[in-house]
Amino acid sequence: MSKRNILIVLFVGILLALIAACSSATPEVITIVETKEVEVIKTVEVEKEVKVYETVEVEKEVKVYETVEVEKEGSVQEVKLVARCKASPPYENGRCDNLVKAVGAVNAELAANGDNRRVALEAIQDDASWGDYKTEFELASDAGEAPDIIVSGHEHIGDWATAGFLYDITNEVGKYPEFADVIDSLWTATKLNGSIWGVPQDAEARPMYYSKPLLRQLGWSDEDINNLSDRVASGDFTFQDMLDTAAEAVAKGVVEPGDGWWHRPSNGPDFLYYYYGAGGEVVDPNGSNALVFDKTAALKVYSMLYDAAQVRDIIRPNKLDGDWDFHKEYTSKFDKVLFVFEGTWRWASWHTNYLQDVGGEDYLWENVGFAPIPANEEGTDAPITLTHPLVYMISSQSKNPDLALLLISKATTKELNTDYAVASGHLGVLKSQADYPPYKTAKFLSATLPLLQYTTFLPNSPYWSSYSEAYYLGIQAVESGDLTPEEAVDVVVDQLQNELGDNIIIQ
Amino acid sequence: MTPTTFETEQTYGLRKSLSRAIPYILLTISILPIIIGYAWIFIATFSVRTEGLIPKDAHGNIGGLTLQNWSFLHNPEVWNATLNSFGIAVGMVVGVGFLSSLTGYALARMNFAGRKGFLGTTLLLHAFRPEMLLIAIFQVLLFIGGIPLIGDWVGFNTVGGVALVMITLDLPLGVWLMKGFFDNLSWDMERAALIDGASRFRVWWEIILPQIKPGLAALSIFTFITGWNAYLIPFTFTIGSKVANLPVLLNRFSGDTSLGSWNEVAALGLFQLVPILVFFIFTQEALLNIYGGGSKGGA
Amino acid sequence: MSFTKSPEDNNPVKIPGQTVNFIIAIVGGLLGIVAFFLPWIGFSSGGGLLGSLSGLKIGAGPVVALSKGAVIFRGTPTSYLVPIAGMVTLLVVFLAYRRKIIVEKDGFWLIALGALPLLVLLGQFGEAQRDAAKVGVDIHYLSGLIATFLALLLIILSGTLTTAALARQKPSFRNTLGAYGFMSPTSLLVIIFFLIPVVLLFILSLTNLSSANFGDPWTFIGLGNYRRMFSDKFFPKILRNTVFYVVMTLAFFNVGLALALALLTSHINRRSSFFFRLIWLLPRITPSVVYIVMWKRFTQVPPYGIINQFLGWAGIQHQPYWLNETPWLFVILVNGFVGASFGMIIFTSAIEAIPKDFIIAAKVDGASSWQIIKDITLPLLRWPLLFVTTYQTLSLLVSFEYILLLTEGGPGLFTTEVWSLTAYKRALFTYFGSNQWAYGAAWGFVLVVIGAILSFIYLRVFRFDDLVQEPKIDVL
Incomplete structure (x- = not known):
């Protein structure tokens, strides 16, 4: 091959490359399958259509649904949105499915407003672990490939809004009437630095469950047992009373040592309400971004847990072993553990997985009661619980945040949200749901809804995760007896200062 | 024959069969925990609940057997995931096998600068876990992903990118093992072919590879296990788990928000185990050749 | 293949194909410079060749909008590397030509030089595209596509020519070449997905990268993470x-x-x-x-x-x-x-x-x-x-x-709790999912250094060099 030939090949190559590049970039005929509900007049728009498949479902009326393959052109513009949800199938699938169901309403409204855009939604839903899910969104955002809408725990706002991954909807929430129906207190969970970054999707409560048969064995009358819930709510039956009762049950042999009272076996939002209950604050009242660690409140929590695990045999010293499978099965029947701090979603998992052959949900109704977390006498002396709403958030990379928000608003209706709540055992997020019959007839939901009045939230802060890890470290240390409560407080303070530096205020 | 001799021979025979039996006894003791454990898993997948090794029904009596835990077999999603798992595993076996034997051959048969350095480095690279490198690999994928054309195939959030990363992470082990095999292959045939003027690549492809089949099979099983159980890389580097394989499904079932029960997890876990067992049974013979031998090998 | 030693050609200037390499390096260099200005002449567009330039939407933020849809390059901090690389290439080529310092290895150097601006350019596209996507702008890179084609073409062509030339010149080169040929796919992958990430991991451990600043450029904080790690009470x-x-x-x-x-x-x-x-x-x-x-x-x-x-x-x-x-x-x-x-x-x-x-x-x-x-x-x-x-x-x-x-x-x-578990927990595994990438990287990196030292000791003790069998190629 001579040099000249090579050069010729080279230039031909470049030319080809140019042509290839150009041709690939010319506007393509994008065909989108759209499901449209059209009153059929057979003469319409034949001149434009490429193909008409007709799935003609003739219903009673003369309405026909036809699936038309439309060539994309000026009059109607298809906008593709992507939503990403994590949900445990099948119960929680409503998280993304509700968005899908809302697409029709969105397009109808767009059409009514004379807007020529139409939404097509791609929903990606699976049940990854929260950590992996969160990492995935961060990587996707950094790569510029973030989904338009993401559903996640509200505490992620702390990181994501700070990192610039979220779209600020503060000024736009007011434009959508649907959002006025959202329970006011839930908006607290969507705020960071005075801005709103998301729309509540669900809520839940974390009650104290108690075993009626075990209380009975302890000598409680049926009346005492039935009153317990009210006594907790009024602050009459306190956290200390609960521990005493549990200790008594252990002493009398009603339950095994260490089975008087159980909390979750690994870190989670729950542990914060002990601290709140003991009078602790996390958010700086002076409005700085730093988090507050109140040594007195923490010491109260740690002492209480140390006593329960190390001194009084109420809870197992190794309860925090992360063994959920054992935890779920062991607590399910309420014949072994007297008091259990769990989430409202556990109710369904108990009766579907472990109690089918003993009566299912009826078994729980018969043997189990629930109440808010009892008041801490030494702290705020008020009953408490914590809710951890999931929120719809919009990516800052979304090209159509207005459409995304419109879509969210259409999914935030009592009909759709109630479907989801009933299926998943989560609480509703709308004021109108309280009187909405399908919601009211869901026995467990309406029974736990009042718990929301005692609710607290996690803080939205980029420092919360480190804070929580340190605080949890102290709990592990005192329950296992590795440290005394005083030592634990010192270790936690040390850890917090090492991890967070100026962003932690020790009180 | 005097009685004494007879007795001696008898004792000798006894001692011999005893010493024969010792390995069996020791080995049986060693596998006891595994046998008991897997027996429990097996029982658990067919029961509502178990106490120790005994399945129990609602009233604490022995019983409560059910097929409920295996109902996922009706779920098309599971079969789809099985297919995905299979695709990933086979892809890895082919990719790692091909590249490792290519490189292993060069390391065993050719002399070039950086040969020992390469061997030492690859061994050390093994100390970097994918979990550690996750974010750094992400940055690399991101850079590649930005390159037009190439990025569409092997960038972030592409199946190609995920495949390359997974293959690469398995290469160090593969290269070391393959080098060991090549070291122990006879040099005669190859030499003859080279003298006859065949190219190195042709020699490798037509003469060496057929001889190395047992080695490839041995490497395949390790790679297949890795690919079959892959979770982190395919999950993290694709958005919305484009490749939902069995481990991703399994992950759904366990964990604090999961609504499934442990017995289903165990059933799905056993299900995930079966293909590897089958694969192993077919490659067992080859696996024994993983170390080629010789006094001074190079595994 | 001949096994009689052919006399080495001692006149390196006459390597066939060398001129082509020159041309390629020059083209690469020029292209690097030209590509930088492509946007200004309307080449980076959102649609077809020139016609649909208007299809591009311009966003605010790090991407600076120019008229006619030229969005790339301006906003990306390293974009100036492109013309610089181009100029360096041209300079070296010029010097080489003037002084006739042309030895056997020049072929490779020239490939590298020609490809350098192009490679940097390619990275630029990605960077620009990501930045654009972050502010919601969609960009197709016509010029990017061309550059990719060209880069690949040039690299392959130049590589083939040079190696062919060298092989003709010097038969023993064939063997080395063969070895590198066999090694290259694995080496390439290991370098791209293993070695570079390892180096990145170290660099990462000097920053403060975490979930809360993941989208921002890296901020270097020196050895802060290492200090923090060693002062950890546990x-x-x-x-x-x-x-x-x-x-x-x-x-x-x-x-x-x-x-x-x-x-x-x-x-x-x-x-x-x-x-x-x-x-x-x-x-x-x-x-x-x-x-x-x-x-x-x-x-x-x-x-x-x-x-x-x-x-x-x-x-x-x-x-x-x-x-x-x-x-x-x-x-x-x-x-x-x-x-x-x-x-x-x-x-x-x-x-x-x-x-x-x-x-x-x-x-x-x-x-x-x-x-x-x-x-x-x-x-x-x-x-x-x-x-x-x-x-x-x-x-x-x-x-x-x-x-x-x-x-x-x-x-x-x-x-x-073992070291790797801590590293993992810091980097990736917290209940509330705030990943402290950089801090975790510090833990991970020290661990690997320890592993390296250990294996070095092992290899010394067991006399690794003796154990690695010599290749059989020397027989030939």
Whole structure:
């Protein structure tokens, strides 16, 4: 091959490359399958259509649904949105499915407003672990490939809004009437630095469950047992009373040592309400971004847990072993553990997985009661619980945040949200749901809804995760007896200062 | 024959069969925990609940057997995931096998600068876990992903990118093992072919590879296990788990928000185990050749 | 291939194909410069060639909008590298031409030089595109596509020509070339997806990258992460745990038991040995979630626990939660049962490979099984022993999955927490998911340095150089 030939090949190559590049970039005929509900007049728009498949479902009326393959052109513009949800199938699938169901309403409204855009939604839903899910969104955002809408725990706002991954909807929430129906207190969970970054999707409560048969064995009358819930709510039956009762049950042999009272076996939002209950604050009242660690409140929590695990045999010293499978099965029947701090979603998992052959949900109704977390006498002396709403958030990379928000608003209706709540055992997020019959007839939901009045939230802060890890470290240390409560407080303070530096205020 | 001799021979025979039996006894003791454990898993997948090794029904009596835990077999999603798992595993076996034997051959048969350095480095690279490198690999994928054309195939959030990363992470082990095999292959045939003027690549492809089949099979099983159980890389580097394989499904079932029960997890876990067992049974013979031998090998 | 040594051509200037390389380098250099200005002449567009320039939407933010849709380059900080690389290339080519410093290796240099601006350019596209996407702008890169084609074309063409030329010039080069050819796919992958990430990991450990600033450019904070790590109160405890864990598991299971199993299974008939090995492989191939729950069930309290059920049948009253009672025992057991199979397989195959005559000869001489093992088998297992020890030391140092699932580093305070688990927890695994990438990288990196030092020592002690068989190519 001579040099000249090579050069010729080279230039031909470049030319080809140019042509290839150009041709690939010319506007393509994008065909989108759209499901449209059209009153059929057979003469319409034949001149434009490429193909008409007709799935003609003739219903009673003369309405026909036809699936038309439309060539994309000026009059109607298809906008593709992507939503990403994590949900445990099948119960929680409503998280993304509700968005899908809302697409029709969105397009109808767009059409009514004379807007020529139409939404097509791609929903990606699976049940990854929260950590992996969160990492995935961060990587996707950094790569510029973030989904338009993401559903996640509200505490992620702390990181994501700070990192610039979220779209600020503060000024736009007011434009959508649907959002006025959202329970006011839930908006607290969507705020960071005075801005709103998301729309509540669900809520839940974390009650104290108690075993009626075990209380009975302890000598409680049926009346005492039935009153317990009210006594907790009024602050009459306190956290200390609960521990005493549990200790008594252990002493009398009603339950095994260490089975008087159980909390979750690994870190989670729950542990914060002990601290709140003991009078602790996390958010700086002076409005700085730093988090507050109140040594007195923490010491109260740690002492209480140390006593329960190390001194009084109420809870197992190794309860925090992360063994959920054992935890779920062991607590399910309420014949072994007297008091259990769990989430409202556990109710369904108990009766579907472990109690089918003993009566299912009826078994729980018969043997189990629930109440808010009892008041801490030494702290705020008020009953408490914590809710951890999931929120719809919009990516800052979304090209159509207005459409995304419109879509969210259409999914935030009592009909759709109630479907989801009933299926998943989560609480509703709308004021109108309280009187909405399908919601009211869901026995467990309406029974736990009042718990929301005692609710607290996690803080939205980029420092919360480190804070929580340190605080949890102290709990592990005192329950296992590795440290005394005083030592634990010192270790936690040390850890917090090492991890967070100026962003932690020790009180 | 005097009685004494007879007795001696008898004792000798006894001692011999005893010493024969010792390995069996020791080995049986060693596998006891595994046998008991897997027996429990097996029982658990067919029961509502178990106490120790005994399945129990609602009233604490022995019983409560059910097929409920295996109902996922009706779920098309599971079969789809099985297919995905299979695709990933086979892809890895082919990719790692091909590249490792290519490189292993060069390391065993050719002399070039950086040969020992390469061997030492690859061994050390093994100390970097994918979990550690996750974010750094992400940055690399991101850079590649930005390159037009190439990025569409092997960038972030592409199946190609995920495949390359997974293959690469398995290469160090593969290269070391393959080098060991090549070291122990006879040099005669190859030499003859080279003298006859065949190219190195042709020699490798037509003469060496057929001889190395047992080695490839041995490497395949390790790679297949890795690919079959892959979770982190395919999950993290694709958005919305484009490749939902069995481990991703399994992950759904366990964990604090999961609504499934442990017995289903165990059933799905056993299900995930079966293909590897089958694969192993077919490659067992080859696996024994993983170390080629010789006094001074190079595994 | 000729095996008679041909006289080397000592006139390097006459390498055929060299001129083409010059041209390519010049084209590459020019292109690097031109490509920088492409946007200004309307080449980066959102649609077809020139017609649909208006299709591009312009966003605010880091991407500076120019007229006619030229969005790229301006906003990206390293974009100036492109023309600089182009100029450097041209300069070097010019110098080389003037001074006629043209030796054999120039071909490669020129390829590299020609490709350099193009490669930087390619990176630029990605950067610009990401920035654009972050503010919601969609860009198609016509010029990017062209550049990619060109770069690939140039690199391949220039490479082929140079190597062909060199091979013609100098026959011995063929062998080296062949070796590099065989090595290149793996090397390329290992460099791109292994070595570069490792280097990045170190660089990362000097920044403060975390979930909260993930979208921003990296901020370097020097050795802050390392300081923080060494001032962690539990640092000594974690270090002690790690050493204990690695040494115990390695000695008793991954090497010790593995060797014992290999010896035992090779002294029984093939079918049975197959069965035992299959059983021993089970833990390795079982999904970790399932495997760990199995162990938890072993140790659980009555009525669930299997150990306690046996104890109950034996009439023993002491039935605690064994995992909590003796956490280390189970951490080591759990890992050991998985780890032993690797060594077992390597050792078994090594034993199988020992020539049968050795053993027969020894038997004829009346050696007992134990003597054969001691005097013949074990000495021959030196290399596999080194390999397994080194490999498994590194494996154990960085393994945490089973500990995470079994104890999460507990019970209590860092009782069974090992270094790699801490690194993982810092970087990736917190309940609320704030990933401290940089801090985790610091933990991970120090661990790897320790692993490197350890394997270096191993390799010295076992005389690695002696053990690596010399390649057979030298025979030719």
